[in-house]
Amino acid sequence: MVRYIAGKFLFMLVSLFILVSLTFFLMKVIPGDPFMSERAVQPQIKARLMAQYGLDQPIPVQYVRYLGNVVQGDLGISMKYQNQDVTGRIAQTFKPSLQIGIFAIIISIIVGIVLGLIAALYHRKLIDHVAMTLAIIGIAVPSFVLATLIQYLFALKLGWFNVMGFSKPSDFVLPVAALAVQPIAFIARLTRSSMLEVLNSEYIKTAKAKGLNGFTIMTRHVVRNGILPVVTYVGPMTANVITGSVVIEQIFGIGGIGKVFVESITNRDYTMIMGVTIFYGVILMLARFITDILYVLIDPRIKLSGRKGA
Amino acid sequence: MKKKSWLVLMTLVLAFSTLLAACGSGSESGTGTSGQAGEGTASQDLRINMSAEPPTFDPAQAKDSQTNTALKLMYEGLTRMGADGNPAPGVAEKWDVSEDGLKYTFHLRDNATWNNGEPVTAEDFAYAWEHVLSPDTAPASEYAYQLYYLKNGEAFNTGKIKDFSQVGVKVVDEKTLEVTLENPAPYWLGLTSFYTYYPVNKKNVEANDKWAAKADTMVTNGPFTLTTWTTGQQLAWTKNDKYWDKDNIKLNTITASLVNSGATEYSSYQSGQLDYAGAPTGEIPTDQIPAAKQQFPDQFQAKGIASTYYYEFNNKEKPFNNAKIRKAFAMSINRQAIVDNVTLGGQIPAFGFVPPGIKGQTDEYRTEHKDSYFKEDAAQAKTLLAEGMKEEGYTTLPPITLIYNSSEAHQKIALAIADMWKSNLGVDVKTENQEWSVFLNNRQSGNFQVARAGWTADYNDPMTFMDMWVTGGGNNNAGYANPAYDKLIADAKATQDAAKRMDDMSKAEKMLIEDDMTVMPIYYYTSISLVKPNLKGIVVDFSGAIDFSKAYFE
Numbered sequence: 001m002v003r004y005i006a007g008k009f010l011f012m013l014v015s016l017f018i019l020v021s022l023t024f025f026l027m028k029v030i031p032g033d034p035f036m037s038e039r040a041v042q043p044q045i046k047a048r049l050m051a052q053y054g055l056d057q058p059i060p061v062q063y064v065r066y067l068g069n070v071v072q073g074d075l076g077i078s079m080k081y082q083n084q085d086v087t088g089r090i091a092q093t094f095k096p097s098l099q100i101g102i103f104a105i106i107i108s109i110i111v112g113i114v115l116g117l118i119a120a121l122y123h124r125k126l127i128d129h130v131a132m133t134l135a136i137i138g139i140a141v142p143s144f145v146l147a148t149l150i151q152y153l154f155a156l157k158l159g160w161f162n163v164m165g166f167s168k169p170s171d172f173v174l175p176v177a178a179l180a181v182q183p184i185a186f187i188a189r190l191t192r193s194s195m196l197e198v199l200n201s202e203y204i205k206t207a208k209a210k211g212l213n214g215f216t217i218m219t220r221h222v223v224r225n226g227i228l229p230v231v232t233y234v235g236p237m238t239a240n241v242i243t244g245s246v247v248i249e250q251i252f253g254i255g256g257i258g259k260v261f262v263e264s265i266t267n268r269d270y271t272m273i274m275g276v277t278i279f280y281g282v283i284l285m286l287a288r289f290i291t292d293i294l295y296v297l298i299d300p301r302i303k304l305s306g307r308k309g310a
Numbered sequence: 311m312k313k314k315s316w317l318v319l320m321t322l323v324l325a326f327s328t329l330l331a332a333c334g335s336g337s338e339s340g341t342g343t344s345g346q347a348g349e350g351t352a353s354q355d356l357r358i359n360m361s362a363e364p365p366t367f368d369p370a371q372a373k374d375s376q377t378n379t380a381l382k383l384m385y386e387g388l389t390r391m392g393a394d395g396n397p398a399p400g401v402a403e404k405w406d407v408s409e410d411g412l413k414y415t416f417h418l419r420d421n422a423t424w425n426n427g428e429p430v431t432a433e434d435f436a437y438a439w440e441h442v443l444s445p446d447t448a449p450a451s452e453y454a455y456q457l458y459y460l461k462n463g464e465a466f467n468t469g470k471i472k473d474f475s476q477v478g479v480k481v482v483d484e485k486t487l488e489v490t491l492e493n494p495a496p497y498w499l500g501l502t503s504f505y506t507y508y509p510v511n512k513k514n515v516e517a518n519d520k521w522a523a524k525a526d527t528m529v530t531n532g533p534f535t536l537t538t539w540t541t542g543q544q545l546a547w548t549k550n551d552k553y554w555d556k557d558n559i560k561l562n563t564i565t566a567s568l569v570n571s572g573a574t575e576y577s578s579y580q581s582g583q584l585d586y587a588g589a590p591t592g593e594i595p596t597d598q599i600p601a602a603k604q605q606f607p608d609q610f611q612a613k614g615i616a617s618t619y620y621y622e623f624n625n626k627e628k629p630f631n632n633a634k635i636r637k638a639f640a641m642s643i644n645r646q647a648i649v650d651n652v653t654l655g656g657q658i659p660a661f662g663f664v665p666p667g668i669k670g671q672t673d674e675y676r677t678e679h680k681d682s683y684f685k686e687d688a689a690q691a692k693t694l695l696a697e698g699m700k701e702e703g704y705t706t707l708p709p710i711t712l713i714y715n716s717s718e719a720h721q722k723i724a725l726a727i728a729d730m731w732k733s734n735l736g737v738d739v740k741t742e743n744q745e746w747s748v749f750l751n752n753r754q755s756g757n758f759q760v761a762r763a764g765w766t767a768d769y770n771d772p773m774t775f776m777d778m779w780v781t782g783g784g785n786n787n788a789g790y791a792n793p794a795y796d797k798l799i800a801d802a803k804a805t806q807d808a809a810k811r812m813d814d815m816s817k818a819e820k821m822l823i824e825d826d827m828t829v830m831p832i833y834y835y836t837s838i839s840l841v842k843p844n845l846k847g848i849v850v851d852f853s854g855a856i857d858f859s860k861a862y863f864e
Contacts, residue, residue, distance in 0.1 A: 032747025082366035083523040092541040253569035255542025
């Protein structure tokens with residue numbers, strides 16, 4: 001187990017290093033700099049600013065310096081927002097994204113699995129058809145269309161919720177709903193198909209033949225095995241959802257990390273771009289890392305001896 | 311088996327506890343704001359939206375319109391821009407000007423204080439201005455040039471003079487500030503209401519160089535104090551009871567959401583979540599303007615502001631190095647049609663470069679000097695194009711690309727104009743949108759043929775539009791180089807004769823547009839907003855900058 005985890009961890013570090021390096025150089029390739037505006041900045045003032053932020057150095061020097069700082073845990077200060085450190089801005093804007101994201105994940109896991117289970121148990125019955133039609137619509141409708149639609153309906157027309165903002169508990173409802181629909185639909189379909197597979201498998205038939213009661217079969221065998229594909233999906237989905245959906249944040253006016261990321265690129269706020277990239281990278285890789293471990297824990301077929309180490 | 315189910319359970323518990331923690335902090339931060347929707351007319355709590363978070367609250371670092379809006383609430387300069395467009399007394403209660411227009415003596419009012427109760431002194435102004443100009447200030451102030459009017463201001467900023475006492479700012483006593491200018495500038499007094507000229511609290515700035523990074527470490531002297539600053543989410547100001555003119559301030563709080571979406575902003579206004587929407591703090595999407603006019607006829611406002619929307623020809627690149635070809639392009643579009651069908655905001659077709667709203671000698675410059683520099687005439691444009699092509703020896707025009715920064719509004723205009731060029735001149739022009747920084751980079755480095763541009767007044771004088779086109783000027787992206795033009799501008803800057811000044815500038819404008827058609831003016835901007843019917847007292851100045859400090863609900 002330890003070797004398995006250590007291996008995965010090392011892989012994570014290497015990927016992170018590659019990500020940081022690639023982003024750094026790509027970022028420097030895009031035209032523009034943090035001090036551009038409609039009114040051209042006077043050359044001598046621009047030169048002074050470039051020197052103050054260390055941007056007058058050759059790019060390899062900037063790269064080595066940056067890496068050095070990152071290793072010491074220093075992501076630097078924003079080049080757009082005066083005197084504000086990158087870590088602080090990320091921490092503050094990540095909060096709303098995380099809150100909405102976690103709600104959306106929990107709701108989509110619960111609702112998705114329950115829907116999938118019901119559909120599987122009532123296979124080819126009306127309820128199955130209804131659930132799966134809904135799921136297909138859920139997957140097909142882009143979240144921004146749905147977001148605009150529910151915003152118009154529930155906030156503007158019916159006035160049940162605020163159009164934008166993030167200060168009251170009720171402000172969670174619409175963005176969470178908009179974020180959760182697609183994962184719900186996906187999880188429901190995944191659960192259903194894998195449940196069906198499990199239900200038809202030999203060992204369930206054996207269990208039935210042994211005379212185990214239906215409830216035990218369901219909880220011990222069917223759900224447990226049927227849920228495996230969902231676990232694989234939930235990892236990356238979690239990372240995706242909590243890193244903030246730019247579109248959803250834009251529509252509901254939430255100052256989350258997704259907005260900050262896009263903004264930092266428009267502003268050519270170099271330190272901020274790198275900071276958010278590293279942060280995203282860590283989250284995505286951690287999510288994978290945890291998924292890998294969870295997978296081993298749940299799936300009895302994967303043995304830790306390393307023979308089939310996923 | 312048992313062990314594994316425990317693990318699953320643990321994971322669930324962990325996930326749930328994070329969720330609960332998240333909820334807790336969420337509701338905590340929610341209690342910070344008061345005066346939400348639905349309250350009657352009595353509540354003096356204003357809700358606005360700002361499409362971007364001000365990047366700074368330090369006047370020396372300010373450079374954009376969002377920061378301008380925020381700082382107008384939090385600071386007050388020597389003067390304050392009045393509703394009539396003239397500088398009114400601010401921290402300075404009165405001032406004397408010397409005969410030659412070079413020396414100003416400001417007398418600060420006794421009851422002007424910082425929000426911590428300390429008096430605002432002449433020293434605070436001198437210190438703030440030194441901070442802006444000092445070459446050691448990090449990061450360097452991009453707007454330092456606003457202080458180049460001061461004697462030796464530029465020399466000190468560029469490091470030619472090391473001693474700040476040689477700069478034209480003198481603290482006579484605690485409440486008297488003496489300012490000496492490099493050249494007499496009739497509009498300079500208005501600039502003392504501009505953010506780069508705001509004072510800062512010397513003691514506070516010296517004690518903490520990151521004083522502007524947090525709401526509770528700022529010391530300000532304006533009518534409002536920043537009390538809530540949630541990164542990326544919300545700003546809120548509360549009335550400053552230590553402000554000298556507090557009796558004329560009626561709002562208790564101002565709350566700004568920070569949402570960068572015109573559609574969301576407009577919906578919020580419709581739902582009653584905002585009291586003010588639109589420019590300059592936010593935006594009403596162009597395609598919603600007709601609906602907004604119809605739904606809120608009494609709340610829709612389109613106010614002309616001193617800004618010009620134009621296309622810049624690269625005067626150094628083929629085919630626009632030829633004046634006749636430039637004229638042909640400028641004459642072959644229908645500006646009224648663009649304003650009526652595309653921009654929809656009551657903009658005024660532009661045939662000059664200086665917009666209305668800018669002061670002339672006695673009246674508005676645009677009233678004194680009409681912008682009748684050319685007429686739209688497709689037939690004549692065709693003739694001019696043919697002549698121009700002959701001069702350059704073209705049988706067909708080289709391929710032309712028009713660039714603009716990505717935005718739906720700019721795109722619609724670009725497509726309409728390209729279409730007019732096609733049908734009136736028979737010329738195919740490719741339109742290309744570019745991301746903002748890429749676009750600026752191309753435009754500023756001369757890597758374009760035709761580019762979209764807009765220019766807003768820095769101060770209330772035609773010079774703010776005219777001196778940018780001198781040979782080698784930092785914003786002269788068109789590459790215009792005309793010694794006669796340069797001379798007119800230099801003369802206008804040197805003279806004290808107001809009539810000659812205006813005359814020189816109008817001659818220069820004629821040269822720029824009528825003779826050389828360096829740029830193609832399209833329209834003069836309007837500032838479009840929605841204002842709740844009972845919300846009064848908002849001041850929008852000539853440049854479109856907004857001051858909410860004296861606003862109130864009836």
